[in-house]
Amino acid sequence: MKTETVKCCCQNSEDGEKYQEIANIIDLYKDKKGSLIQILHLAQEIYGYLPLKLQKFIAASLEIPLSEVSGVITFYSFFSTKPRGEHTIRVCLGTACYVRGGKKLIERLQEILKIQAGDTTNDGKFTFEIARCIGACGLAPAMMIDDVVYKQVNVNKLESILSKY
Ligand code: FES
Known part of the structure; x- marks a missing residue:
């Protein structure tokens, strides 16, 4: 399991585990072309939604501007920045x-x-x-x-x- 790009900004251990899981996914996908959508999909599956702090974490881990991450999230309706219902x-x-x-x-x-x-x-x-x-x-x-x-x-x-x- 790779952990070198983890820069966790979590507030509790449950959050920490989710961020760790997302960091592992970023490690797996980051060198693949067009991987941002895939990473965002998986991150939303793990975290439930894509709040700003998670968007910042993904942007920093991928070394891309936050605007690129938020632009993709805004464009596709299946991404959500608010907690979703069951x-x-x-x-x-x-x-x-x-x-x-x-x-x-x-x-x-x-x-x-x-x-x-x-x-x-x-x-x-x-x-x-x-x-x-x-x-x-x-x-x-x-x-x-x-x-x-x-x-x-x-x-x-x-x-x-x-x-x-
Ligand atoms: S208009 Fe096609 S299902 Fe509603």
Whole structure:
């Protein structure tokens, strides 16, 4: 196990272990072309999200500007700089879903979850996001919870869908 590039800025031992794991991944990937996205993916898997201090750590370890790291994170919607919920709800607002009631699903979910799109519930259970087409246009409106796609979602069924999680 390589450890030479570890410059840990952790606050507790759990954080320290995660940073160590991420440092090991950086060692493995840093000489490979185009490895930044791969490193960020794995870092998000390990840490759960990509806060600024972790972005700084990755930039310093790779000897690249912080702006390069944060630029990639901002560009790709699958990267998150805030803690995420246990489950991710994505409601489609692509054209087909929009005209068939996607907006109503969003309004109702905001009421049920008591958060706005882009946020995570206080209990850390759900992160709620808006998506642009999830490939179920023929059966709109559609939404996803983690990897499960729900098609022709009726606004009245949302509570029973959420209760499964
Ligand atoms: S527009 Fe919603 S699934 Fe395609």
